[in-house]
Amino acid sequence: MSERIVAIVRALVFIVIALALCGIIFSIAGYSATQMFEAIIEGAFLRNGALTQSLRWGLPLFITAVGVAISFRAGYFNIGAQGQFYMGAICAAFAAEWLNGLPPLIVIPICFLAGMTGGALWSLWPGILRLRSGADEVITTLMGNFLASLVLIYVTSGPLKDPSGSGQQASSRPLDAAYRISTSYGLSPTIITIALLVFVSMWLLVNRSAFGVLSGLAGRNPTMVTWQGARLMNIGLASFVVSGALAGLAGTIELMGPNGRLASGFLPTHGFTAILIALVANMSITGTAIVAFFFGGLSSAALYLPIIAGLPSSAIEIINAAIALFITAKSGFVDRVLRLGRRGTWTTR
Amino acid sequence: MKDDAHTVLECHDVGVTYGDVVALSDVSVSFIRGRIHAVVGQNGAGKTTFARVIAGLVKPASGRVEIEGRAVPTGNVNEARRAGVELVHQSFALPPSFTVAEAMQFGATDGGVYSRKQLETRWQKHLDALDIKVSAGQRIRDLPVETQQSVEIARALVTEARLLILDEPTAVLSPEGAQKLFERVRHLKDIGVTVILILHKIREVLSVADTVTVLRGGRLVEGPIESDGIDAAKLAELIIGPATRALDEDDRAALTGAAIPVHHTQATATDAQSPVLKMNAVSTRSDPEGPPLNAIDLTIHQGEIVGVAGVEGNGQRTLVRAISALADVSSGDIQIDGKDVTTAPMKMRRLSGLRVIPFERNVEGLSLSSALWQNWSIRSLLQKSLVSAIQPTQLRRDCATALDSWDVHYDNVAQHAGSLSGGNAQKVILSREMDEGARLILAAQPTRGLDIGATAFVWDSLRRAKSRGCGILFISSDLDEIMDVCDRIVVMLSGHVAGTFEPPYDLTEIGAAMTGVGQ
Numbered sequence: 001m002s003e004r005i006v007a008i009v010r011a012l013v014f015i016v017i018a019l020a021l022c023g024i025i026f027s028i029a030g031y032s033a034t035q036m037f038e039a040i041i042e043g044a045f046l047r048n049g050a051l052t053q054s055l056r057w058g059l060p061l062f063i064t065a066v067g068v069a070i071s072f073r074a075g076y077f078n079i080g081a082q083g084q085f086y087m088g089a090i091c092a093a094f095a096a097e098w099l100n101g102l103p104p105l106i107v108i109p110i111c112f113l114a115g116m117t118g119g120a121l122w123s124l125w126p127g128i129l130r131l132r133s134g135a136d137e138v139i140t141t142l143m144g145n146f147l148a149s150l151v152l153i154y155v156t157s158g159p160l161k162d163p164s165g166s167g168q169q170a171s172s173r174p175l176d177a178a179y180r181i182s183t184s185y186g187l188s189p190t191i192i193t194i195a196l197l198v199f200v201s202m203w204l205l206v207n208r209s210a211f212g213v214l215s216g217l218a219g220r221n222p223t224m225v226t227w228q229g230a231r232l233m234n235i236g237l238a239s240f241v242v243s244g245a246l247a248g249l250a251g252t253i254e255l256m257g258p259n260g261r262l263a264s265g266f267l268p269t270h271g272f273t274a275i276l277i278a279l280v281a282n283m284s285i286t287g288t289a290i291v292a293f294f295f296g297g298l299s300s301a302a303l304y305l306p307i308i309a310g311l312p313s314s315a316i317e318i319i320n321a322a323i324a325l326f327i328t329a330k331s332g333f334v335d336r337v338l339r340l341g342r343r344g345t346w347t348t349r
Numbered sequence: 350m351k352d353d354a355h356t357v358l359e360c361h362d363v364g365v366t367y368g369d370v371v372a373l374s375d376v377s378v379s380f381i382r383g384r385i386h387a388v389v390g391q392n393g394a395g396k397t398t399f400a401r402v403i404a405g406l407v408k409p410a411s412g413r414v415e416i417e418g419r420a421v422p423t424g425n426v427n428e429a430r431r432a433g434v435e436l437v438h439q440s441f442a443l444p445p446s447f448t449v450a451e452a453m454q455f456g457a458t459d460g461g462v463y464s465r466k467q468l469e470t471r472w473q474k475h476l477d478a479l480d481i482k483v484s485a486g487q488r489i490r491d492l493p494v495e496t497q498q499s500v501e502i503a504r505a506l507v508t509e510a511r512l513l514i515l516d517e518p519t520a521v522l523s524p525e526g527a528q529k530l531f532e533r534v535r536h537l538k539d540i541g542v543t544v545i546l547i548l549h550k551i552r553e554v555l556s557v558a559d560t561v562t563v564l565r566g567g568r569l570v571e572g573p574i575e576s577d578g579i580d581a582a583k584l585a586e587l588i589i590g591p592a593t594r595a596l597d598e599d600d601r602a603a604l605t606g607a608a609i610p611v612h613h614t615q616a617t618a619t620d621a622q623s624p625v626l627k628m629n630a631v632s633t634r635s636d637p638e639g640p641p642l643n644a645i646d647l648t649i650h651q652g653e654i655v656g657v658a659g660v661e662g663n664g665q666r667t668l669v670r671a672i673s674a675l676a677d678v679s680s681g682d683i684q685i686d687g688k689d690v691t692t693a694p695m696k697m698r699r700l701s702g703l704r705v706i707p708f709e710r711n712v713e714g715l716s717l718s719s720a721l722w723q724n725w726s727i728r729s730l731l732q733k734s735l736v737s738a739i740q741p742t743q744l745r746r747d748c749a750t751a752l753d754s755w756d757v758h759y760d761n762v763a764q765h766a767g768s769l770s771g772g773n774a775q776k777v778i779l780s781r782e783m784d785e786g787a788r789l790i791l792a793a794q795p796t797r798g799l800d801i802g803a804t805a806f807v808w809d810s811l812r813r814a815k816s817r818g819c820g821i822l823f824i825s826s827d828l829d830e831i832m833d834v835c836d837r838i839v840v841m842l843s844g845h846v847a848g849t850f851e852p853p854y855d856l857t858e859i860g861a862a863m864t865g866v867g868q
Contacts, residue, residue, distance in 0.1 A: 003763075204738075205736075207741070208738055208739060208740075208741070209735070209736055209737065209738060209739060210730045210731075210733045210734070210735055210736070210737050210739055211735040211736060212739075213723050213726065213727070213730055213739065213741075214727065214730055214731070214735065216719065216723065217716050217719050217723055217724070217727055220716045220717075220718045220719050221712070221715075221716035221717070221718070221719070223712050223713055224712065224713055224714060224715060224716050224724075224727075225716075225727070226675065227673070227675070227705060227707050227713040227714070228695075228727050228728060228731055229673070229674070229694065229695030229696050229698070229699055229731055230727075230731050231694070234735060235735065238735060
């Protein structure tokens with residue numbers, strides 16, 4: 001219980017420190033920090049439609065981040081969410097292309113299935129390499145991200161190329177409106193329902209299933225779990241597959257919802273923001289939902305930064321990076337500030 | 350005794366705390382030059398901390414340390430070494446891939462460029478002077494444990510050490526090896542080195558030390574006392590303290606190493622009773638964690654505790670791993686409770702009643718950063734499918750009931766296992782592994798690092814399981830406890846059984862089998 005409060009306080013402290021640091025940096029660079037914060041708050045929450053936009057960005061991020069959290073909990077640093085997200089979108093786009101003309105009630109579910117399978121498979125091979133031969137999943141999933149980006153470029157400028165495209169950015173033919181699950185505005189009951197389903201099912205998986213407890217133990221001490229007779233292979237592969245399938249699901253949503261087409265290099269930081277969300281939320285499913293909404297807010301606010309504060313909208317990336325910096329450096333400093341560092345909690349291996 | 354000219358080490362009100370734990374409090378003691386001083390106490394008494402304070406590895410929160418009348422800044426290894434203090438650790442710190450000469454040079458304070466040959470001639474002289482029979486060109490990893498320890502000692506004496514501290518040096522040695530070590534220590538005394546031996550067996554103390562100092566619960570109980578003026582019974586009293594409880598005479602002796610141990614209970618095993626473990630000529634492929642097993646035959650009957658003695662690293666780990674399906678069996682077969690499990694995964698073996706108390710309780714036994722209830726319920730969860738539903742509330746309640754019945758001291762079942770003391774952590778493992786369904790219990794070093802109360806508790810638990818009809822494999826590097834607790838003893842040497850012994854046990858015979866000289 002108190003542990004949960006500690007985790008929340010810690011996450012808040014990190015975010016506040018990171019924002020303050022960005023405020024200082026932007027002030028030094030000649031911008032107004034107050035205007036920056038104003039833009040963020042306005043753009044994320046206060047403006048007309050700001051909350052809807054925060055949700056529009058937050059929900060797909062949440063879905064990918066839950067997958068990341070499940071993998072991290074099991075002790076696998078699967079940082080390939082971005083590649084799995086792309087692969088999901090690509091597979092869904094192929095399914096939509098091939099089934100074009102069939103009724104939406106058939107096409108849409110198959111697209112989702114294809115997208116989730118694509119993401120899952122793109123996560124499965126690093127999983128197998130890791131569990132069979134010990135290949136570091138950080139390296140393989142990172143390479144998987146680059147490969148997926150290249151496949152995306154190939155697909156959008158080859159097999160699925162939109163012949164009428166302007167040539168500015170390679171992209172696929174737009175999906176038939178009947179197959180879209182939201183308008184370009186990006187939020188629809190379908191998407192909200194999917195996100196809710198993900199939340200409920202994954203919460204149950206983590207908190208009310210044998211997998212949840214065992215993968216948590218395996219993530220903290222795989223040696224102990226092995227001595228108990230567990231097959232790390234099963235727990236590990238399940239974690240990789242679930243995490244990839246969720247990233248693929250998010251990719252499918254972005255394709256069939258707000259984007260409506262595949263574009264080369266679309267949402268290039270989606271998977272990395274999701275990792276950040278999972279880390280800030282300390283791998284809790286509920287926490288991930290809350291944090292994803294916050295980061296969705298930041299994405300939504302990116303539009304207002306140029307208008308209100310005169311900052312480029314990519315300044316949001318700097319804020320994200322600052323949060324990442326503090327989250328990944330969490331051992332030590334803030335713990336000591338919070339006086340939590342009484343005893344080491346992570347096993348030293 | 351108070352004469353400063355003869356005092357080599359003086360501690361004043363030394364206090365050390367680790368977090369909330371008081372490891373030492375107000376220890377004031379002084380040692381006379383040129384003698385062998387023993388510091389004794391049970392696990393957790395503060396012996397090692399005391400040694401580390403003197404060697405400058407731990408900075409005490411209070412107090413001061415004087416060496417030969419000069420105050421030495423605390424918490425600084427280099428200052429302590431300069432003052433002539435050297436510590437030989439409990440676990441060896443020599444780099445395995447170094448040659449003996451290189452390891453020696455590593456400990457020396459002078460720099461310079463040497464050829465391999467020069468180094469070897471230089472240090473061979475040093476080794477010969479100390480009468481250590483080893484070639485300076487050999488690699489550390491190729492040396493037997495006893496020799497490694499001698500090299501450690503030689504390295505500690507590279508500089509002009511005036512005070513040598515050996516932390517539990519006999520823990521890794523066979524009884525015979527311990528005798529040789531003591532001869533070496535006496536030799537050191539003759540050449541003018543003061544030696545502090547951290548020990549926990551009374552008879553070792555009485556056989557080698559000139560004085561003895563007793564610590565208990567981080568406090569100085571008494572000392573230094575001349576060892577001529579004290580007998581084993583009195584010393585045992587001082588070590589255990591008033592909380593002696595209803596400790597049986599034999600157990601007491603085994604706990605403190607006061608006398609050569611005898612077997613505690615009547616053997617209940619008869620061949621008529623069915624075996625719970627039967628290993629026929631089991632060999633394993635090479636295992637990452639120890640030498641492979643070589644045609645092991647081992648039978649454990651119902652209601653029998655079989656001890657495995659041996660110098661550490663002679664295949665005890667592989668034995669446990671082979672029975673638990675963690676090591677690859679290459680030939681032979683294993684039966685648990687009459688069922689052949691040679692190729693069965695651990696899950697199936699556990700279903701047949703296999704339970705394991707692993708060697709390293711903090712690594713293999715518990716996940717320290719996970720909640721108690723998760724650590725406790727893993728055994729039952731692993732018998733289910735991964736996607737099966739669980740009720741955490743129920744699991745927490747069951748866990749609390751189990752922990753309460755095992756007398757574990759904890760606040761709530763959601764706290765991390767790492768927040769428990771060693772004895773309590775071991776009780777959590779016992780409560781998990783010694784349930785109703787247990788038939789064959791592998792108890793690997795179940796009392797290592799535990800204080801006397803917790804050790805006696807573990808022994809009691811094993812004896813209770815035995816009387817319920819469990820078969821128990823008891824692995825320990827402490828011969829006293831094996832001889833006290835076990836109905837039969839097998840000695841392991843380089844992956845095979847070097848001898849089987851029945852009570853009444855003969856310490857010399859078992860010791861000989863451990864080193865292979867009896868063959």
